[in-house]
Amino acid sequence: MTTVDPSAPPVRHHKDNRTWVGQSIRRVEDPKFLRGKGGYIADLVEPGMLHAAVLRSPHAHARITRIDTAAALAAPGVHTVITGARAAELCDPLPDFGPDPANHTWRCLAVDKARYVGEGVAVVVADNRYRAEDALGLIEVDYEPLPAVVDPVRALAEASPLVHEPLGSNCAYERSFDFGDVDGDFAGADVVIRDRLRWHRSGGQPLETVGAIADFDHATGQLTVHTNSLSFTSYLFMAAATLKIPANKLDIVPVPAGGSFGSKLFVTKPLVIAGMCSREVGRPVVYLEDRVDNISNCDHHGSDRVYEVELAMMRDGTMRGLKIDVVDDYGAYIQFGVGHHGNALAQVTGPYKIGSVRYRLRAALTNKNQQGAYRGFGSEVNNWMLEQMVDKAARELELDPVQLRRQNFIQPDEFPYFIPTGNVYDSGNYHAVLDQALKLSDYDHWRSEQKRLLEEEGRYIGIGLITAQERSVFSATEFWFWFDEPGAPVTSMPESVTLKVDATGGITATLYSCAFWGNSPETMVAQLVAEEFDCDPHDVSIVYQSSRNGLPATGPGGSRTTVMLAGAVEGATAKIKDKARRAAAHLLEIDAGDLEWVDGGYQVKGVPERRKSLGDIAIALHLFKHSFPEDVESGLEESKVFDHPYTTMPSADRTNLGVFYPFVGHAVHVPVVEVDVETGGVRFLDYTAVHDCGTLVNPRSLDGHIVGGTAQGIGTALYEEFVYDEDGQLLATSFMDYLIPSAMEVPELKIGHTETPSPYTPHGIKGGGEGGRMMAPAALNVAVNDALAPLGVRVTELPMTPDRLLTAIRDARSASRP
Structure with missing residues (x-):
C-alpha cells in the first residue's frame, strides 16, 4: 500500500553525471592481498606467543560430572588449563541479545553440562598449538549422557528433553503477528494454496576461520585484541563486560578477514577465550579455530526451518493474503534472538501487492550448535518460501508463472510502497528487471527447448524463474520489536568516517568498523571520496582505527556498509569543503558565495583562472595559521557520524513494525537445469541473474557479490547441510562430508543490472552484498x-x-502405478 509518511527523510536529488561512482575500477585492496601482505590474523602470530586449543564435548547432551586436568597441566610446554567452572569465575556470560538471559546462560566454555557436540568444556594454553592439542588428550572428563533432541518440532513437545531446564521449555520464543485484514482476505479468496516446506541448516564457510590474538598488560589493565571478527563495534562494551574489565581498557584492532558471509558477525567467543587466557598467563595468547572448531562450535550456523504456509488467491491470479507458521531451530542458544525473522518481515510479501500477513513464529532450542548470521540472515529463506508458494499457485491455477508474478507486482508509480508489516520499499521497477531477465536468458527459447528435449530425447529440463527482494541497511528496532516491553529498545546503528587532507593535498579516510570482509570497503570509500574531491581513487589512503580511538560504528552486515559509509563520507566531505571554501575565499580575497567547486578546487564563478586547488588550500591551512582569521583553525580534517537515514518506531500494539529496512533491491534469477532422473544429479545449462541495487558504485565488485552469492545459494540448494543424527552427533565435520560447490559445479552467469536510485540515500545507493544467495x-x-x-x-x-x-x-x- 502507498501512503505518505511524515517521518520520511527529504527526497534527495542525485546528480546525473558522475566521474567515479558507477565505474568498474579494480579494487584498491588487491595489491596487498595479491602480494601476500594483507595482514590476516595468522600473519600476526610472532615467536613467543602462546597458543590456545579447546576441548570439545563429544556428546550432544551430557552433564559434566568431573574434569581432571592434572596430567594436562604436567605436560611439556603447558602454561595453564582452564575448565568451564574456572572460566565462569574469570568471565561473565557472553553478550546475548536473546530472550530470558537469566535462564539461558551462554558462556565461552560449558560449566554444568554440554548442550551440543563440539561445545567447549576446557581450554589449554601451551608453547605452541601442537602441545596444546596433545594436552587436550590428557584431560579426563566424566560425562553423564542425557537424551538429546535434534528435531525442532519434536523439541516443542511437552515430553521433550529440555536443553535449558530453568526455561521450563524448549520454546525460546512464540508469538503470532497479524498485519492487515488476514481473516477477511482469506474469507474472500477463491482458493487457498497450502504447503509444508523444510529448509535444513547450512552455513558460511570462510577460507580463514575466526581468530584472535590477545595481549593483557597487568601493569595497566589494558587488553589489546587483534581479531578478524566483530561487527557491532558500538557494542564492544558488552565483550568488555564479559571479560570483567572496563570498556576503556579493551582495545579491539580490526584485521582483514579471509571471508565471512556473516559467519564472523559479532563473534565474541574466540576473543573472550584468548583474552581470558592472556590475562591468566600474563603473555600474548593466540586462539585460531581449526576447521572442526569453526564447523561445530562457531555459533553461526544458518537457518533451520519448518514452514506451514497458506497463500490466499483469486482464480484470476490475484494474491490476497499470506499465513506463515514457522518453527525455527536455533540450536542450544539464541544469541541474536529472533532477528533472523525481522529480516524476513522486512520483505515478507516480496515484490507483490499482498494485502495481509499472519506470521506465527516459534523458536525451538535443540542440541545443536546455535544459529548466527549467514548471508541473507533469514530473509533468503523467506524468499525461497514465498517463491515456492507462488510457483505452486501458478501450477494449481494453471497460470503462466511469468504473468502471475507480473500481474501482482508493485507498480513503478506506487513507490515508496509500504508493505503490511510497516516497512517501506523505497523505489523499484520490477517490470524492467523481469523484461531484461527474460531477454538475457532467452526464456522463450528455453521453454521451446524444454518441450522438444522431453518429447524427442526424454530429457528433463527445468527453468526456474523467480522474482525476489534484497532488503538492505537494518535498523536496530528489528531486534526488539518482537516484545511489547523490550529490555533494550536501542535505535542507534551508525557508521563513521574521518577524512584528512594533508599538507600536500593527499586524502586519508579512516574507518572505524571491521576491516576487509570481502565487501571491498576500501575501494568503495575510495570511489566515494574521489567522486567528492575529483581525485583518483587509487590516490586515496584508507586506514582503520582500533576501538579505543574509534568513533561510533556498527560495521558490515545486512548489506549496509556502502549506504552507511557513503553517508559518512558525504557528511565529512561537506564539512571539509565548507572550511576549504572559507579558506579559499580568504586567500582569493572574495566572498565565499562567489566560489564554486570545479575539478578539485574552488574557483571564482565566471573567472576560472582565479582558483585554489585543494592542495593549495590544504598547505595554507597546515602551515600559515596566522594568515587566516582567528576562527579558522589549522589543518583540514573532519569526521562524520552518520546515523540510519530512515527509521520509524513500531506501533505499541505491533500491528505496524515501522520502517526498519527501507532500501530494498530486487532481482530476477533464471537458472536452466537438467535433472538426471536415474542418478538425481542436477546439471546447469544456463543461468541469468538481473539485479537492481539502486545506483551502482562499482559494477565489477557487485558482479563479484552476485557470482559468489549465487555459488553459495547453489550450495544451499543442492549440496550443503550440517547433518545431525538422531543422537545429536554432527556427521559433517569436514569438507569431506560438508560438500561445497567448486568452480566445476557453478555455471558461468549472465549478469544484468537496472538502476532505480533510492530517494533517501547518497547517490541513490542500495545494498547489494547479499545478492545471489538471496535468490x-x-x-x-x-x-x-x-x-x-x-x-x-x-x-x-x-x-x-x-x-x-x-x-x-x-x-x-509408485503413486502413479495402478
Missing part, C-alpha cells in the same frame, strides 16, 4: 520442480541432494 535457492528449487513436473514430483526440502531427488521420483512413480 539462487528459490530459483533452483523452482527449476528442479519444473524439470520434474511431468513425473508429478514437487520437492519441498533443501538441499535437494541426489538421494532426496531419487526418493521423490520413486515415490511419485
Whole structure:
C-alpha cells in the first residue's frame, strides 16, 4: 500500500553525471592481498606467543560430572588449563541479545553440562598449538549422557528433553503477528494454496576461520585484541563486560578477514577465550579455530526451518493474503534472538501487492550448535518460501508463472510502497528487471527447448524463474520489536568516517568498523571520496582505527556498509569543503558565495583562472595559521557520524513494525537445469541473474557479490547441510562430508543490472552484498520442480541432494502405478 509518511527523510536529488561512482575500477585492496601482505590474523602470530586449543564435548547432551586436568597441566610446554567452572569465575556470560538471559546462560566454555557436540568444556594454553592439542588428550572428563533432541518440532513437545531446564521449555520464543485484514482476505479468496516446506541448516564457510590474538598488560589493565571478527563495534562494551574489565581498557584492532558471509558477525567467543587466557598467563595468547572448531562450535550456523504456509488467491491470479507458521531451530542458544525473522518481515510479501500477513513464529532450542548470521540472515529463506508458494499457485491455477508474478507486482508509480508489516520499499521497477531477465536468458527459447528435449530425447529440463527482494541497511528496532516491553529498545546503528587532507593535498579516510570482509570497503570509500574531491581513487589512503580511538560504528552486515559509509563520507566531505571554501575565499580575497567547486578546487564563478586547488588550500591551512582569521583553525580534517537515514518506531500494539529496512533491491534469477532422473544429479545449462541495487558504485565488485552469492545459494540448494543424527552427533565435520560447490559445479552467469536510485540515500545507493544467495535457492528449487513436473514430483526440502531427488521420483512413480 502507498501512503505518505511524515517521518520520511527529504527526497534527495542525485546528480546525473558522475566521474567515479558507477565505474568498474579494480579494487584498491588487491595489491596487498595479491602480494601476500594483507595482514590476516595468522600473519600476526610472532615467536613467543602462546597458543590456545579447546576441548570439545563429544556428546550432544551430557552433564559434566568431573574434569581432571592434572596430567594436562604436567605436560611439556603447558602454561595453564582452564575448565568451564574456572572460566565462569574469570568471565561473565557472553553478550546475548536473546530472550530470558537469566535462564539461558551462554558462556565461552560449558560449566554444568554440554548442550551440543563440539561445545567447549576446557581450554589449554601451551608453547605452541601442537602441545596444546596433545594436552587436550590428557584431560579426563566424566560425562553423564542425557537424551538429546535434534528435531525442532519434536523439541516443542511437552515430553521433550529440555536443553535449558530453568526455561521450563524448549520454546525460546512464540508469538503470532497479524498485519492487515488476514481473516477477511482469506474469507474472500477463491482458493487457498497450502504447503509444508523444510529448509535444513547450512552455513558460511570462510577460507580463514575466526581468530584472535590477545595481549593483557597487568601493569595497566589494558587488553589489546587483534581479531578478524566483530561487527557491532558500538557494542564492544558488552565483550568488555564479559571479560570483567572496563570498556576503556579493551582495545579491539580490526584485521582483514579471509571471508565471512556473516559467519564472523559479532563473534565474541574466540576473543573472550584468548583474552581470558592472556590475562591468566600474563603473555600474548593466540586462539585460531581449526576447521572442526569453526564447523561445530562457531555459533553461526544458518537457518533451520519448518514452514506451514497458506497463500490466499483469486482464480484470476490475484494474491490476497499470506499465513506463515514457522518453527525455527536455533540450536542450544539464541544469541541474536529472533532477528533472523525481522529480516524476513522486512520483505515478507516480496515484490507483490499482498494485502495481509499472519506470521506465527516459534523458536525451538535443540542440541545443536546455535544459529548466527549467514548471508541473507533469514530473509533468503523467506524468499525461497514465498517463491515456492507462488510457483505452486501458478501450477494449481494453471497460470503462466511469468504473468502471475507480473500481474501482482508493485507498480513503478506506487513507490515508496509500504508493505503490511510497516516497512517501506523505497523505489523499484520490477517490470524492467523481469523484461531484461527474460531477454538475457532467452526464456522463450528455453521453454521451446524444454518441450522438444522431453518429447524427442526424454530429457528433463527445468527453468526456474523467480522474482525476489534484497532488503538492505537494518535498523536496530528489528531486534526488539518482537516484545511489547523490550529490555533494550536501542535505535542507534551508525557508521563513521574521518577524512584528512594533508599538507600536500593527499586524502586519508579512516574507518572505524571491521576491516576487509570481502565487501571491498576500501575501494568503495575510495570511489566515494574521489567522486567528492575529483581525485583518483587509487590516490586515496584508507586506514582503520582500533576501538579505543574509534568513533561510533556498527560495521558490515545486512548489506549496509556502502549506504552507511557513503553517508559518512558525504557528511565529512561537506564539512571539509565548507572550511576549504572559507579558506579559499580568504586567500582569493572574495566572498565565499562567489566560489564554486570545479575539478578539485574552488574557483571564482565566471573567472576560472582565479582558483585554489585543494592542495593549495590544504598547505595554507597546515602551515600559515596566522594568515587566516582567528576562527579558522589549522589543518583540514573532519569526521562524520552518520546515523540510519530512515527509521520509524513500531506501533505499541505491533500491528505496524515501522520502517526498519527501507532500501530494498530486487532481482530476477533464471537458472536452466537438467535433472538426471536415474542418478538425481542436477546439471546447469544456463543461468541469468538481473539485479537492481539502486545506483551502482562499482559494477565489477557487485558482479563479484552476485557470482559468489549465487555459488553459495547453489550450495544451499543442492549440496550443503550440517547433518545431525538422531543422537545429536554432527556427521559433517569436514569438507569431506560438508560438500561445497567448486568452480566445476557453478555455471558461468549472465549478469544484468537496472538502476532505480533510492530517494533517501547518497547517490541513490542500495545494498547489494547479499545478492545471489538471496535468490539462487528459490530459483533452483523452482527449476528442479519444473524439470520434474511431468513425473508429478514437487520437492519441498533443501538441499535437494541426489538421494532426496531419487526418493521423490520413486515415490511419485509408485503413486502413479495402478
